[in-house]
Amino acid sequence: MTDPRLAYVQRKTRRRLAFSAVHLVLYFSFSLNWSSWGEPLSHRLGVTQVTGSLLMFILLVLIFIGMEFLFLQMESKETQE
Amino acid sequence: MFLFLLRSAPLLVLSGVAAAAGSIDGEVEQQPLNTTAIVMFLLFVVMTLLITWRAAKTTTSSAAFYNAGGKITGLQNGAAIAGDFMSAASFLGITGLIFVGGFDGMILSLGAFAAWPLLMFMFAKRVRNLGSFTFVDVVSQRLARGQIRIVASIGTIAVVIMYLIAQMVGAGKLIQLLFGLPYEVAVITVSALVLAYVAFGGMLATTWVQIIKATLLLTGVTLIAILILARTGFSFNELLSLAVEKHPKGEAILSPGVVFKDPVQIATIQVSMLFGTLGLPHILMRLFTVPDMRQAQLSAFYASLFMGYFYLMLLVLGFGTVAFIYGNPEYFDADGKLIGGINMAAIHIASAMGGDILTGFMSAVSFATILAVVAGLTVSGAAAISHDLYAQVIKQGEPDPKTELRITRIAVFVIGLVAVVLGIAFENENVAFIAVMPMVTAASVTFPILLLSMFWSGLTTRGATYGAIAGFLSSLLLIVLGPQVWVSVIGNEQPLFPYDYPGLFTMPFAFAVIWLVSVTDRSARGEIDRANYHSLLVRSEFGEKAAGEGAVG
Numbered sequence: 001m002t003d004p005r006l007a008y009v010q011r012k013t014r015r016r017l018a019f020s021a022v023h024l025v026l027y028f029s030f031s032l033n034w035s036s037w038g039e040p041l042s043h044r045l046g047v048t049q050v051t052g053s054l055l056m057f058i059l060l061v062l063i064f065i066g067m068e069f070l071f072l073q074m075e076s077k078e079t080q081e
Numbered sequence: 082m083f084l085f086l087l088r089s090a091p092l093l094v095l096s097g098v099a100a101a102a103g104s105i106d107g108e109v110e111q112q113p114l115n116t117t118a119i120v121m122f123l124l125f126v127v128m129t130l131l132i133t134w135r136a137a138k139t140t141t142s143s144a145a146f147y148n149a150g151g152k153i154t155g156l157q158n159g160a161a162i163a164g165d166f167m168s169a170a171s172f173l174g175i176t177g178l179i180f181v182g183g184f185d186g187m188i189l190s191l192g193a194f195a196a197w198p199l200l201m202f203m204f205a206k207r208v209r210n211l212g213s214f215t216f217v218d219v220v221s222q223r224l225a226r227g228q229i230r231i232v233a234s235i236g237t238i239a240v241v242i243m244y245l246i247a248q249m250v251g252a253g254k255l256i257q258l259l260f261g262l263p264y265e266v267a268v269i270t271v272s273a274l275v276l277a278y279v280a281f282g283g284m285l286a287t288t289w290v291q292i293i294k295a296t297l298l299l300t301g302v303t304l305i306a307i308l309i310l311a312r313t314g315f316s317f318n319e320l321l322s323l324a325v326e327k328h329p330k331g332e333a334i335l336s337p338g339v340v341f342k343d344p345v346q347i348a349t350i351q352v353s354m355l356f357g358t359l360g361l362p363h364i365l366m367r368l369f370t371v372p373d374m375r376q377a378q379l380s381a382f383y384a385s386l387f388m389g390y391f392y393l394m395l396l397v398l399g400f401g402t403v404a405f406i407y408g409n410p411e412y413f414d415a416d417g418k419l420i421g422g423i424n425m426a427a428i429h430i431a432s433a434m435g436g437d438i439l440t441g442f443m444s445a446v447s448f449a450t451i452l453a454v455v456a457g458l459t460v461s462g463a464a465a466i467s468h469d470l471y472a473q474v475i476k477q478g479e480p481d482p483k484t485e486l487r488i489t490r491i492a493v494f495v496i497g498l499v500a501v502v503l504g505i506a507f508e509n510e511n512v513a514f515i516a517v518m519p520m521v522t523a524a525s526v527t528f529p530i531l532l533l534s535m536f537w538s539g540l541t542t543r544g545a546t547y548g549a550i551a552g553f554l555s556s557l558l559l560i561v562l563g564p565q566v567w568v569s570v571i572g573n574e575q576p577l578f579p580y581d582y583p584g585l586f587t588m589p590f591a592f593a594v595i596w597l598v599s600v601t602d603r604s605a606r607g608e609i610d611r612a613n614y615h616s617l618l619v620r621s622e623f624g625e626k627a628a629g630e631g632a633v634g
Binding site: 006023049 | 188190191198199201203317336343347351382386389392393619622623
């Protein structure tokens with residue numbers, strides 16, 4: 001534990017796990033659509049035909065890509081430092 | 082008509098869920114000979130064979146064969162990963178499922194997409210830093226090399242063979258559907274072309290076949306999506322309105338519940354698709370084709386971009402099929418069945434939007450997708466035999482380079498032969514369960530070993546071995562007791578296990594066995610395995626090689 005490189009790696013491991021945990025929570029939350037808890041998502045948004053479920057799918061894809069971009073930026077910044 | 086379509090949905094679901102396995106299951110009908118599609122496909126073949134001819138000049142060693150010399154860029158590799166994974170079943174199966182069940186098809190799209198961000202967060206950099214050619218290199222870094230290589234290689238070969246069967250049967254049926262060619266001709270053609278690509282061009286030719294395929298597929302779906310949206314004034318809302326108007330289930334297609342009712346069933350699909358994808362050896366192998374860890378991460382990012390775009394386009398295509406195919410007598414036979422079966426919905430929408438040319442193009446692209454996936458599988462299977470077993474286990478890491486390359490090429494031919502034989506043997510079998518197996522096996526065998534070898538200091542060789550066996554046997558048992566074998570193959574009325582995809586149960590079981598055996602392992606080897614962890618952790622992040630070819634154990 002006294003090795004500074006090991007401490008650095010452990011910090012980065014925690015970051016990996018944090019990103020992964022957020023990803024997994026979001027991913028498995030999609031199954032709520034098929035349960036009674038996700039019932040509000042089945043309603044249409046305003047006067048459009050788009051339902052909360054459809055919007056959730058699109059947002060999840062975009063959020064995952066955004067998270068990857070953020071992760072890459074953090075890695076890149078750290079490498080430069 | 083709709084009841085017929087809905088009854089066909091389970092088979093379609095399986096082929097869609099097994100999108101990675103690329104299986105096209107269920108009822109297919111041979112169509113008239115499609116000359117436009119054949120000409121376009123021949124153009125693709127000529128182009129890829131030229132690339133193979135060029136690649137063959139540089140594929141003069143086993144290393145070049147396995148990882149294309151590590152010279153592929155992140156962008157190219159991302160495109161190749163997308164080309165490897167976006168199968169014909171993704172395109173045809175998911176579009177067909179949206180055609181039948183509307184929103185329910187989205188679960189397959191999300192499942193197929195979500196693995197890539199996780200690949201970047203957890204695996205891309207560390208796998209690239211620790212391995213050389215295969216994921217087995219990674220898990221053998223801190224564990225007893227010989228034993229874990231045998232276990233992991235057998236897992237790789239099992240996944241590759243099962244995946245290959247699903248692919249070959251899918252190829253035969255798909256080509257009957259799209260080209261009007263006999264089943265056997267399709268199976269032999271796929272195998273012969275893949276042998277040419279892989280035996281001579283190795284990973285380099287395979288990479289370019291996958292890149293070209295990904296480019297063509299993305300171009301095709303973009304064109305169809307634009308043509309669909311053009312008919313609705315580029316309004317997605319108008320497209321949904323039209324779809325609701327045409328579909329027998331009306332507004333219900335915009336919400337969950339038309340095909341799937343049970344959230345546990347959804348969770349079983351999610352687990353199998355997400356973690357199964359992360360354990361697929363031919364996907365993991367692609368991380369070694371780039372020069373460094375940064376490019377490995379970029380590979381995963383670009384793969385996500387391509388696939389995210391692809392699955393969003395399928396949303397338009399899927400609802401486009403509902404809006405423009407339902408109610409059009411041109412696409413239904415006298416009995417009210419969709420001509421060619423539900424898998425043809427995507428091809429029919431290409432026909433409705435772009436006529437014969439676009440239909441021919443998408444048919445040719447669908448055939449090309451199978452070649453790209455089978456090529457990737459063949460490279461992975463050959464590497465498991467020649468690198469993991471021959472070079473590293475039998476020759477203890479010191480093989481004669483020429484002999485290793487010869488064995489690699491022999492392995493390619495053997496895999497090609499096995500693919501033809503099994504493809505023809507399984508022609509009339511219900512292969513849905515074979516399409517399920519690779520994803521569940523990868524989630525329950527290769528994924529737990531790979532994850533814990535990099536993230537848990539307590540893992541021991543004994544734990545990994547018992548866990549792999551437990552994961553494999555439990556997967557096999559629950560699939561046999563489940564609907565796909567117990568009911569569809571054996572003929573019982575009710576399954577003993579209710580779900581098609583047991584990954585939700587088998588994967589935690591494998592993890593539990595690994596944990597229990599590892600924490601109770603008091604062997605000397607177990608102590609070494611644990612002690613190796615911290616040095617491995619540092620090397621995985623900094624990319625340093627350990628003494629003695631990077632192996633610790």
